[in-house]
Amino acid sequence: MNRRSRVAVIHLLALSVVTAAVTADADALNDGERRSVAVSAFTDSFVPRGMRLDLIHSGTADSERYSLDQVREEPFWGGRYGRLTDFPDYGKYRVSVYAMPLGRLIYRYGYSSLFGEWQTTAEAASGRVRAIEEAVRFPMPRRQVRVVIASRKKDGRFEDVYSVTIDPGSREVDRGRRFDGVEVLNLEVNGPPESVVDVLILGDGYTEGESAKFNKDARRFLRVLFQTSPFKEMRQSFAVRAIRAPSAGSGPDEPRRGIFTDTGLSTTFDTFGSARYLTSTRSRDLRDLAALAPYDTLIVMVNTSRYGGGGIFGLYSVFASDNEFDEYIMTHEFGHGFAGLGDEYYSSSVAYSDFYPRGVEPWEPNLTALLKDHPLKWRALVDDSTPIPTPPDRARYGNVVGAFEGAGYSAKGLYRPAMDCKMFSKGNKGFCPVCKAAVEDMIRLLTSPGG
Numbered sequence: 001m002n003r004r005s006r007v008a009v010i011h012l013l014a015l016s017v018v019t020a021a022v023t024a025d026a027d028a029l030n031d032g033e034r035r036s037v038a039v040s041a042f043t044d045s046f047v048p049r050g051m052r053l054d055l056i057h058s059g060t061a062d063s064e065r066y067s068l069d070q071v072r073e074e075p076f077w078g079g080r081y082g083r084l085t086d087f088p089d090y091g092k093y094r095v096s097v098y099a100m101p102l103g104r105l106i107y108r109y110g111y112s113s114l115f116g117e118w119q120t121t122a123e124a125a126s127g128r129v130r131a132i133e134e135a136v137r138f139p140m141p142r143r144q145v146r147v148v149i150a151s152r153k154k155d156g157r158f159e160d161v162y163s164v165t166i167d168p169g170s171r172e173v174d175r176g177r178r179f180d181g182v183e184v185l186n187l188e189v190n191g192p193p194e195s196v197v198d199v200l201i202l203g204d205g206y207t208e209g210e211s212a213k214f215n216k217d218a219r220r221f222l223r224v225l226f227q228t229s230p231f232k233e234m235r236q237s238f239a240v241r242a243i244r245a246p247s248a249g250s251g252p253d254e255p256r257r258g259i260f261t262d263t264g265l266s267t268t269f270d271t272f273g274s275a276r277y278l279t280s281t282r283s284r285d286l287r288d289l290a291a292l293a294p295y296d297t298l299i300v301m302v303n304t305s306r307y308g309g310g311g312i313f314g315l316y317s318v319f320a321s322d323n324e325f326d327e328y329i330m331t332h333e334f335g336h337g338f339a340g341l342g343d344e345y346y347s348s349s350v351a352y353s354d355f356y357p358r359g360v361e362p363w364e365p366n367l368t369a370l371l372k373d374h375p376l377k378w379r380a381l382v383d384d385s386t387p388i389p390t391p392p393d394r395a396r397y398g399n400v401v402g403a404f405e406g407a408g409y410s411a412k413g414l415y416r417p418a419m420d421c422k423m424f425s426k427g428n429k430g431f432c433p434v435c436k437a438a439v440e441d442m443i444r445l446l447t448s449p450g451g
């Protein structure tokens with residue numbers, strides 16, 4: 001559906017409901033009515049376009065500062081249209097949007113960032129100051145809003161670190177477009193943005209002459225995604241599109257080999273000194289390109305045969321297109337970027353020295369520190385006969401949900417839900433039941449008609 005007809009549908013739905021009765025009787029409504037109420041709550045506060053704040057996130061290992069770079073209007077809003085303030089406690093940062101002047105919360109979400117990861121590296125510990133581009137997004141508000149970013153401190157609690165008031169009608173909102181003429185490939189669109197998870201693949205390091213390869217790689221990702229549970233079973237809840245970033249050079253930067261290429265998103269290996277950590281730090285370029293299509297979640301597909309990737313919750317999932325493990329990498333990284341899953345492994349080397357502080361429960365739905373005052377978050381999936389913590393006895397507990405020591409880059413003190421999982425080790429395997437349930441919850445949240 002194009003934007004104009006979608007807007008028309010939303011307006012029709014808005015006319016058919018009484019906006020005051022939003023939540024009280026939501027359970028008594030049928031699906032169609034519930035959908036109407038949700039869209040109405042959305043249209044009370046927002047129009048179906050995006051607002052983006054481009055920020056510079058800077059500081060040291062233990063200090064941080066946000067600075068506003070620019071405010072942009074984006075032509076699409078592919079994010080949530082229902083459950084607007086109902087977001088799980090995921091991510092290093094929490095964004096809250098309040099309607100002014102009364103300060104009513106109208107939108108909330110969580111995300112993590114490259115800057116937040118950098119703060120846990122040895123480089124940060126050495127005292128260096130760094131600045132990394134970052135962006136926050138929410139639907140285009142009808143009226144003035146106050147945007148507040150809270151950052152999770154070492155003890156796991158949120159503390160407000162930045163706030164700004166934005167008038168959507170103001171001249172400071174940049175309504176210009178970039179990347180005119182760049183084509184959006186509709187790989188599979190099963191519904192309009194308000195009722196599906198919009199996945200947007202950005203291809204980087206593909207030259208003009210490699211556009212056929214880009215199309216082929218994107219279609220392979222689509223196939224792999226929908227071969228994997230629970231995406232397979234919930235396929236009708238997705239729309240997948242792809243855009244090729246205009247790139248003069250082929251492949252990403254490989255600083256260790258002295259290779260530096262000119263690509264649209266400046267993707268690079270060796271992020272934070274970790275050879276296989278493949279990312280882009282160019283948030284503005286990335287978001288300007290992504291603004292060409294609606295999206296809930298971004299995937300950066302990098303044209304390379306070297307092993308590597310990265311996934312940051314609410315930012316993106318990055319994977320290498322042509323490695324022998326590419327099917328594993330793309331779904332593993334998507335687990336991070338899309339559903340906030342943590343790494344369950346603890347034996348590989350990573351760039352972080354202080355990623356999960358001791359004595360603090362990780363926010364990721366598949367990791368736990370088994371602290372006394374925290375009930376096991378996946379208790380509902382554990383059989384009463386399974387001991388917690390669970391001994392690493394493959395014969396007895398190889399296929400059950402428990403709490404196995406060794407997770408989150410640490411052999412001690414952190415626990416994972418299963419002996420093996422796509423978030424634990426490489427290879428052709430599925431998500432464990434806890435990871436799978438977290439992915440399903442995220443799909444339901446992003447496609448929720450609200451209530």
Ligand SMILES: [Zn+2]
Nearest residue numbers: 421423432435
């Ligand atoms: Zn898992």
